[in-house]
Amino acid sequence: MAVTIEDIKKLRNLTGAGLSDCKKALIEAENDLDKAVELIRKRGQAIAAKREDRDAAQGVALAKTVGEFAAIVALKCETDFVAANEKFVGLANRILDAAVEARVKSMDELQALVIDGKTVPELITELSGITGEKMELGAYECLEAPFNVIYNHFNKKLATIVSFNKAEVDPDVAKGVAMQAASMNPTAATRDQIPQSVIDEELRIAVDKTRDELVKKAVEAALKKAGFNPYYCATEEHQDEAVRKGYMTEEDVAKAREIMKTTAEQKAASLPEQMIQNIAQGRLGKYFQENVLMEQNYEAAEGEKITVAEFLARSDKELKAIALKRVNLNVD
Numbered sequence: 001m002a003v004t005i006e007d008i009k010k011l012r013n014l015t016g017a018g019l020s021d022c023k024k025a026l027i028e029a030e031n032d033l034d035k036a037v038e039l040i041r042k043r044g045q046a047i048a049a050k051r052e053d054r055d056a057a058q059g060v061a062l063a064k065t066v067g068e069f070a071a072i073v074a075l076k077c078e079t080d081f082v083a084a085n086e087k088f089v090g091l092a093n094r095i096l097d098a099a100v101e102a103r104v105k106s107m108d109e110l111q112a113l114v115i116d117g118k119t120v121p122e123l124i125t126e127l128s129g130i131t132g133e134k135m136e137l138g139a140y141e142c143l144e145a146p147f148n149v150i151y152n153h154f155n156k157k158l159a160t161i162v163s164f165n166k167a168e169v170d171p172d173v174a175k176g177v178a179m180q181a182a183s184m185n186p187t188a189a190t191r192d193q194i195p196q197s198v199i200d201e202e203l204r205i206a207v208d209k210t211r212d213e214l215v216k217k218a219v220e221a222a223l224k225k226a227g228f229n230p231y232y233c234a235t236e237e238h239q240d241e242a243v244r245k246g247y248m249t250e251e252d253v254a255k256a257r258e259i260m261k262t263t264a265e266q267k268a269a270s271l272p273e274q275m276i277q278n279i280a281q282g283r284l285g286k287y288f289q290e291n292v293l294m295e296q297n298y299e300a301a302e303g304e305k306i307t308v309a310e311f312l313a314r315s316d317k318e319l320k321a322i323a324l325k326r327v328n329l330n331v332d
Contacts, residue, residue, distance in 0.1 A: 003027055011036050021130075041122075043129055056134045058083045060092045061327040063150035063159035064100050070148035070161045071099050072327045073110075074138035075124070082133050089156065091127055095120055099140070107140045141325035149174035151182050157329040158182055162189070162293070165320045173315045177293070177308060181324050186293040189321045194292070199284070206283035210276050211268065218267040219260050228256045293321050 003026045011022040011033060021040060029035035059076035060083055075092040082088050098104075098115045113120050120137070128135040145163030149171075152159050160181045164174065180186075188194050220230040232242035233256045242248040248256070289295050294309040312319040 003031060007031060007033070011040070040129070041126060056136050056138070059138055059329050060089055060156040061139070061152075061159040061329050062092055062096050062156060063152055063161055063327075064096050065148040065150050065161065066100050068146060068148070069100060069103050069142065069144050070150055070163070070325075071096060071104065071140070071142040072150075072159045072161060072325055073099060073140055074159075074327050074329060075135065076138035076329070077131070077135050078133040082131050083156075085131065087127060088131070088135075091123060095123070095137075099142075103142075103144075104140070105142060107137065110137065110140050138329065139327045141327060143323050143325055145322060147174070149178045151175065151178035153182060155330075159327050161323075161325045162321050163323040165322045166316065166318065169319065170315050173312065173319075176298075177312070177321055180296065180298060180308060181293055181326055184293075184296055185326065185328075186296055186324065187291045189293045189324045191288055191292050191295065193323075194288075202287050203280055203284050206280035206287075207276060209283070210279045211271060214271055214276075215264050215267045219263045222259050222263040223256060226255070226259055228252065228259070233257075233260060293324055 003023055007026055008019055008022045011026060012019060021043070022036070025036040025039040025043075026033075029039055056076040056078055058078060058080050059074060061072060061074040063070065063072040065071075073092055073096040075088070075095065077083055077088060094115060095110070095113075098113055098120075099110055102109075102113060104110050104113060111120055115123060118126075124135045124137070141161065143161050143163045145165070146167040147164040147169045149162050149164070149169070150160065160178050162174070162178045162181050223230045223233055229242075229247070232238050232247055233253075239248070239253045239256070243250060243253060289297070294307065294312075296308050297305050298308045298311045300306055300311050300314075308321065312321065
């Protein structure tokens, strides 16, 4: 029995495979539609397996919210060409829709989710076989709250969710905060969501940096007082350059090194601990301002700088952002 164009189109509608692949499968299956579908599925698995070691660095990240549940799905592929493909974006949306409907809580649950009789990995493998590119789930995030707002960037590679503590939120206010989370990349909605281990490490870095800067300032002052340019004393390479260009003699270098060593030891031993802690706490505050959504600067109007917390309070004094998720497939 000859393969008809109607049979080819029917198989294409079932599988999404190209016309030539559908024709080959029908011929091999002797017009048995079920066998042809299975052949295309197995070929897709074989193609996907061959490309397993490829880097899936492109793709789409999409967010959706329904009721009190919101989620982000990132589906990855190898090239921007496939990432913009209608079938690829369509599959990402199908997975996201099903995840939100089922209120999927984790990547493991998403992998086990069945859509139209097939698991998510099976659907991805089938499309991978059709496109000839490696595909994989890149990320899954979800939040439940009285009110969620999402933001999908126009390039479909960046998506955010911000959750609020109240069920009624001005849509424009919510959208502004979601766009803030997208553009400013906070790591947490509130300060208490940052792990204590991270805070301790940031404080340690701030203390060390403060000590180093105070010692360096004292050393530079001592060098200038002795008639030396701190730049040419900073490293051995700089010192060698100074000698080579005739700016310093070997004796000058030796003297400068002694001044640097003695001054650094004396200054380090006499630094007031309370002052160091005060400066370090100020630096830690700046870390929170940069990384905590509620504490970030927000441009409510041209030239006006307020925090996100202050911006929300203008709409509702009790309104707070309580959680956020952000997935970005762009190179940061």
